[in-house]
Amino acid sequence: xxxxxxxxxxxxxxxxxxxxxxxxxxxxxxxxxxxxxxxxxxxxxxxxxxxxxxxxxxxxxxxxxxxxxxxxxxxxxxxxxxxxxxxxxxxxxxxxxxxxxxxxxxxxxxxxxxxxxxxxxxxxxxxxxxxxxxxxxxxxxxxxxxxxxxxxxxxxxxxxxxxxxx
Amino acid sequence: xxxxxxxxxxxxxxxxxxxxxxxxxxxxxxxxxxxxxxxxxxxxxxxxxxxxxxxxxxxxxxxxxxxxxxxxxxxxxxxxxxxxxxxxxxxxxxxxxxxxxxxxxxxxxxxxxxxxxxxxxxxxxxxxxxxxxxxxxxxxxxxxxxxxxxxxxxxxxxxxxxxxxxxxxxxxxxxxxxxxxxxxxxxxxxxxxxx
Numbered sequence: 589x590x591x592x593x594x595x596x597x598x599x600x601x602x603x604x605x606x607x608x609x610x611x612x613x614x615x616x617x618x619x620x621x622x623x624x625x626x627x628x629x630x631x632x633x634x635x636x637x638x639x640x641x642x643x644x645x646x647x648x649x650x651x652x653x654x655x656x657x658x659x660x661x662x663x664x665x666x667x668x669x670x671x672x673x674x675x676x677x678x679x680x681x682x683x684x685x686x687x688x689x690x691x692x693x694x695x696x697x698x699x700x701x702x703x704x705x706x707x708x709x710x711x712x713x714x715x716x717x718x719x720x721x722x723x724x725x726x727x728x729x730x731x732x733x734x735x736x737x738x739x740x741x742x743x744x745x746x747x748x749x750x751x752x753x754x
Numbered sequence: 755x756x757x758x759x760x761x762x763x764x765x766x767x768x769x770x771x772x773x774x775x776x777x778x779x780x781x782x783x784x785x786x787x788x789x790x791x792x793x794x795x796x797x798x799x800x801x802x803x804x805x806x807x808x809x810x811x812x813x814x815x816x817x818x819x820x821x822x823x824x825x826x827x828x829x830x831x832x833x834x835x836x837x838x839x840x841x842x843x844x845x846x847x848x849x850x851x852x853x854x855x856x857x858x859x860x861x862x863x864x865x866x867x868x869x870x871x872x873x874x875x876x877x878x879x880x881x882x883x884x885x886x887x888x889x890x891x892x893x894x895x896x897x898x899x900x901x902x903x904x905x906x907x908x909x910x911x912x913x914x915x916x917x918x919x920x921x922x923x924x925x926x927x928x929x930x931x932x933x934x935x936x937x938x939x940x941x942x943x944x945x946x947x948x949x
Contacts, residue, residue, distance in 0.1 A: 650912045666911065670823055672935065676942040679935075682949050 627733065644730035652695075653727070657740055661723035662695075673720055680720045681713065797852070803835040809862055812836070815873050816938050825937045839895045839937065840884070847891075878941035885930055893929035900929070 632638040646667045653663050671679035683694040686702075701717040702710050770778060799805055807813035817836075820826050825834040842848050860866075867873040867880075888895065902922065907915035921927040931948065934940065943949040 648911050666913065670936065672940055677935075677940050677949065688948070 644728035647727045647729055656738060664724050664726045666726070668721075668726055673718075678713075678718065678720070685713070797848075800852070801837045801841055801848075803837070806836040811862065811867050811873065815867075815870065819938045823937050834899070834937070838898070842891070842894065843898055874941075881934075881938075881941050885934065888930040889928060896929040896933075 628641060629638050646669075647665065648667045650665050652665060655662060668680075673680060681697075682688060683692040684697050686696050688694070689696045697713070697717075699709070701713050704710060704714050705716065773781075803817075807817045825839075827833070841851050865872075867876050902918075905918060907919050910918065917927075917932065921931075922929070934943075934946070
């Protein structure tokens with residue numbers, strides 16, 4: 589009888605411990621997959637304060653970057669430090685609005701910025717397109733943390749055409 | 755009262771029968787140094803940032819806004835304080851500006867801009883005062899540090915070097931024409947040229 593009791597206790601113990609063991613194993617597995625993806629912390633253990641990364645500079649070359657797909661909002665090729673875009677002003681538009689482009693030689697914002705959502709053209713920029721940084725952003729001289737495998741439509745079509753030729 | 759004034763005038767208008775000419779000249783000279791030194795020291799005290807932001811109108815509005823800009827914090831650690839941009843450096847112009855500032859004392863006493871809302875309501879007018887002053891003196895306070903003759907266009911971005919070598923070099927534009935709101939936030943810019 590005593591032996592049986594002991595056996596029961598032992599089996600209960602095993603039952604109680606096994607989920608913990610399992611979760612420990614699972615954690616280890618998670619850790620591996622998490623650490624295989626580059627993060628800003630660079631696999632630094634959780635209890636260690638990482639030396640902060642260098643803050644990258646904003647690219648300020650004024651050279652237009654290609655768009656990755658036709659609908660991509662163009663990126664900003666210059667710094668925009670202290671450019672105010674608020675209720676009172678829109679600093680971006682002091683170069684990129686229609687009536688300023690001759691003076692500044694900056695590209696004009698596309699006509700869609702003057703359209704409301706029903707497709708009517710307005711004299712001034714449409715309120716829904718007013719806040720430039722919602723879509724347009726500056727670029728940093730930083731290496732991407734994760735490799736990007738995006739292929740645009742044109743390259744896909746080109747590759748297909750080539751394979752048909754052969 | 756009238757008697758005191760008459761006695762004072764009589765004393766001043768009569769030649770001294772008491773003190774030697776030397777004592778008067780040397781005494782006058784020393785008193786002059788003390789008065790002039792005192793005046794100048796007081797003037798310089800009013801020309802410091804601590805003095806400017808001793809009023810909450812300045813500390814809580816314009817000074818706070820300036821803290822995020824390049825004239826406060828930047829790579830080389832050279833920074834501009836309030837009087838560097840807002841008070842002329844040449845003596846006569848400085849005194850003229852200080853006399854104008856008596857109106858600001860009035861504003862301080864009567865609380866013209868003693869809340870954020872009042873300040874924002876006055877912002878366009880206040881900004882226009884500064885734009886007008888800088889336009890009239892060809893952005894002198896900017897040029898006290900940013901000397902055109904020593905600008906290296908090759909170090910500037912393409913856009914900057916183009917604008918500086920054309921419009922600025924011709925004298926067609928002055929600094930403030932383009933660089934409005936570089937140290938403080940802007941008012942509503944409706945109707946301002948270039949906006």
